[in-house]
Amino acid sequence: MHTDAEHALTAFFDQLQVEVRASEHTINSYRRDIRQLTRYCTDKAIDRWIDLTQSDIRAHIAGRHRQGIGSKSLQRELSAIRSFYNFLLKNRLADNNPAQYVKAPKQSRKLPKTLDVDQVNGLLEAGADSVLEIRDLAMFELFYSSGLRLSELAALNLTDIDLPDRSLIVRAGKGGKSRLLPIGRKAVDSLENWLAQRLKMAIAAEPALFISSRGTRLGQRGIQLRLAQWCKKKGIAEHLHPHMLRHSFASHLLESSQDLRAVQELLGHSNISTTQIYTHLDFQHLSEIYDKAHPRARKKSD
Template identity: 75%
Template structure:
């Protein structure tokens, strides 16, 4: 690129540093991101920033993606390019922003790990040796029994439980929605074991179902740490976290029922697409369902 074009880029970086007071880290990132675009322009003999078209930006981003650059990095690069062109437009150096409507490739959503049924059984049948472990077992049983989010479990009050009816109410879950959930018999039994101890140590004003040894509501971080400690003490090799118990609940229920809509309701997902991503069935399980259900897919007898 010719001298004027290079100078405009340096002026942009100066504006970032002086007028925008961007951090040195931000300026360094912008330099690196736009340097990739400069190399693309050089390879295509584009000599002026005004000559860059939206098609060029798309081709550049696609090339970077083929090189293995992730979606988040490409989103950052596009943000840097848009900011640069916004500067050029403000200073009358160009009439349009070619990166304005270009989007980075979507990042594949990674599924959290799940436990199989035997692993869950081993986790929940490891036995208790203290009041705190009685409480912890009740929490973990309820996680797996009802597929709660960590925030929802921490927020549960005594009034939210109906142990006789084996149900609980999640109040103001994600999206501000309430939902009614079943509680399995194992979780009911574990909670009933915990309640006398809770009554002995709870503050009169505290309505929380799960409380600390000081009598106050157990926070999310404390629950995470208790699950980690439980696994260490009980010799569970897998690094288990609360989200994994929720995911295992959804996965096992879906595998057994094939009722995607039902699992969606239990998880509190507003969009069934989220449930499809969040839960999973292994291909062989799907293939078996297909072979049994599709009228023209049934295997011939041997």
């Protein structure tokens, strides 16, 4: 790429970091996505961003699709490219956004995997045998109680929870949005047990709610590993990841309340269409009950 094109790219990421204050995860994702576009430009001997056309963007996305990249990832790549070109337009470094009307190939929407209520109870009532398991149980209870994302739970500080009020605040959810969430009674009890142990472990001035054995904040990967270890030790055959507890929270709450807007607020979804996927899960559950119970729906026995 031409030197000016490289300078524009640097300025874009500086703006994301300083002005937009995007998360490190978002910036790293954008870097990977724009890097793929840069490779396309190199292959096609395109030196300047202004020379890219809508046909080029379509060809680039089609090529990525042929490599086996899924629709969701391609949508994210297009979003990154559009954001970059909007930056170029704003700074008069381009005269159009070639990605504006390009769409990723459609892909069937997969329903998120959830646990039923008995499975959740089995997971959370397995009992804690050590200080670290007391912490783990508090984390898992909070996932299911409040429908947190993994990143949101890992980022929680002591000042973000109010146990007397049975509430917590997510200060920087997806899109930088904050939201106030309730904490269920079981999660409150588990958190009280953990906080009594945390006092003995935390290093001075550590703000994190959940800390490692070293006394510092427990990271996202550490939380994932602890859930896998918990399942293995407790003899739970199901392969679980933290987001399954969030999905289960949403599915069970919607099944009981039928209040889609409330579930949307609790999950922190900016678009209700994202929340509506849980209505499909609820219908799927009802369909299974119908197939088993309705006398004109049951299959004939052989």
